[in-house]
Amino acid sequence: TNATIDVAQDRDEVSSFSFNGNDARSTVNGSTSSHRGRSKTKKELSKLKEARERIGSFINADPVQYFTLGLILINAIMMGIATFDFVSKDDKIQNIFETIDEVFLIIFTIEAGLQVFYE
Numbered sequence: 229t230n231a232t233i234d235v236a237q238d239r240d241e242v243s244s245f246s247f248n249g250n251d252a253r254s255t256v257n258g259s260t261s262s263h264r265g266r267s268k269t270k271k272e273l274s275k276l277k278e279a280r281e282r283i284g285s286f287i288n289a290d291p292v293q294y295f296t297l298g299l300i301l302i303n304a305i306m307m308g309i310a311t312f313d314f315v316s317k318d319d320k321i322q323n324i325f326e327t328i329d330e331v332f333l334i335i336f337t338i339e340a341g342l343q344v345f346y347e
Contacts (some may be wrong), residue, residue, distance in 0.1 A: 241259065283345035296339055303332045 286292060309315060310325045 235260075280346050283342050287346060299332060299335060303329070316338045 306325060306328060310322075310329075315321050317324055
């Protein structure tokens, strides 16, 4: 497979990238560098596959799925409660709700990232 891509980043700089099998060349303003592709060894691929399978087994286990579902339900209830005046008019309670919401966001982002890595 051969491909060449020219990219003009601004008026003074033009970049070019060429691919030929496992070889890659990049050129920026006439200066060329060559990059020899390195395919992963079977051992590296095996370790990656094993890690993906272990993560998939963990993240898709029933207890983890039920825990995640519980967090989603709690988050939904809290989002509904956050619309009431006693929350929206009290800065201290509103800050607590926002902090808990950020914790949920972090947990859900980690869960989604692990699912993507597994898939």
